[in-house]
Amino acid sequence: MSKPPRTRFRSLDGILLLDKPRGLSSNQALQRVRHLFRAQKAGHTGSLDPLATGLLPVCFGEATKIAGGLLGARKAYDTVARLGIVTDTDDAEGQPLRERPVPALSIDAIDTALRALTGRIRQRPPIYSALKRGGEPLYAKARRGEVVEVEEREVDVHAFELQAAADLLDAGQPLLRLHVECGSGTYVRALVRDLGEALGCGAHVAELRRLWVDPFREPKLWTLDDLQALAGRGERGLDACLLPVESGMASWPEVEVDAAQAARLSYGQQVSGGFRPPGPVAIFDPRGRALGLGEVDGDGLLRPQRLFSWACTQPDVPAAGAR
Missing domain, CATH: 3.30.2350.10 (Pseudouridine synthase)
Incomplete structure (x- = not known):
């Protein structure tokens, strides 16, 4: 008897709001969804017991970098x-x-x-x-x-x-x-x-x-049956179920950086600019695209914490130690 073909995983970023069914552990539900989407990297935020149903946010790819913040949400x-x-x-x-x-x-x-x-x-x-x-x-x-x-x-x-x-x-x-x-x-x-x-x-x-x-107060949930039906019609329909990474970042205060500041952050350097408020923040570029998570200190300096891969490809980087 021949073995079923191995899943060929792909790079995929985004957040799925899964309606977990009763009887599956959160990890079992995660693995089913991961194979349906053929996602290389996936994680869930906040386990539900097998008896429980309802919202289980599943983070794919770069979205796994914000999963810790969603774990602590209301x-x-x-x-x-x-x-x-x-x-x-x-x-x-x-x-x-x-x-x-x-x-x-x-x-x-x-x-x-x-x-x-x-x-x-x-x-x-x-x-x-x-x-x-x-x-x-x-x-x-x-x-x-x-x-x-x-x-x-x-x-x-x-x-x-x-x-x-x-x-x-x-x-x-x-x-x-x-x-x-x-x-x-x-x-x-x-x-x-x-x-x-x-x-x-x-x-x-x-x-x-x-x-x-939080921040998904009025979620559109997808059941495993919904996703299985979409998978039978091709991956474009599946991918349309995903929310952008930015949708999961509403719980962090936003700070905006320009191109030069983004370049410095991408190399692990802190940047000045009188950033507020102090504490964990979501970093965005002027076009509204999220670059990742950072930390603002009491002097308004911004330090990178977990940046997304697309934030780490800045072409022009100043000398190390520059601000």
């Missing part, structure tokens, strides 16, 4: 909490640890518990998580049966709100439908777990969907 989710059962993973994929009766709950009591988990809070991440200790993910240790102690850490929960409780209040399934907006490092599974404890019955995530990630 995100929004809709989730369904199943009350009364605690699992080892804090979601429906895990093994039940204990079951408790669900008490009679009012909307006021639920809202009070939600408010206590909103703002700058301390959260203990799930033991089944990708956080690393000693260079190894915690989930690998947990799967081996090792005792895993996870320290609490501060996270930002901008919104934790009840959308519907009809399932619970109508004596149906003990489900709460919730909306979450949070910052980097926040685990929705842990929020739901802690909500269940506050309500006196425990809880786990039954469903989870990521709605948006």
Whole structure:
């Protein structure tokens, strides 16, 4: 039996807003998309659990250089909490640890518990998580049966709100439908777990969907089926799904440099010009094309951090050390 032909990868730059399906890990979804696009280099920003669906930004080529900034962006989710059962993973994929009766709950009591988990809070991440200790993910240790102690850490929960409780209040399934907006490092599974404890019955995530990630607040999402259908008609249709690298840079303040300054930056030199504000910035040329990421110090000097390949091909470069 002959082997399928090996994928011939190509250079490709841009951002795909993938609608990750349930049942795939983020890396499995990434690899499928990478092979569909035949992209030499690809990475995703912010893992979604296999149970979760929704927005998974996939960065191709030079866009991988801004992926770290997207990881720390504000995100929004809709989730369904199943009350009364605690699992080892804090979601429906895990093994039940204990079951408790669900008490009679009012909307006021639920809202009070939600408010206590909103703002700058301390959260203990799930033991089944990708956080690393000693260079190894915690989930690998947990799967081996090792005792895993996870320290609490501060996270930002901008919104934790009840959308519907009809399932619970109508004596149906003990489900709460919730909306979450949070910052980097926040685990929705842990929020739901802690909500269940506050309500006196425990809880786990039954469903989870990521709605948006800054700066993609109203994303046009592409499913794997969408992309597979487009791939059958040629790569031009696939490539039309990609957003430019610049679309992912809205979270950084912009600074503009001229051709001479761009040339110096391309050789790793800092440039003066009274740049503002201090801190990480997105560097653009006068035509509005992004050149990469930089850092502005307190004196207004701009230093290159991660420049795109097209920014590193400047023909006329001043002598080293020049400003």
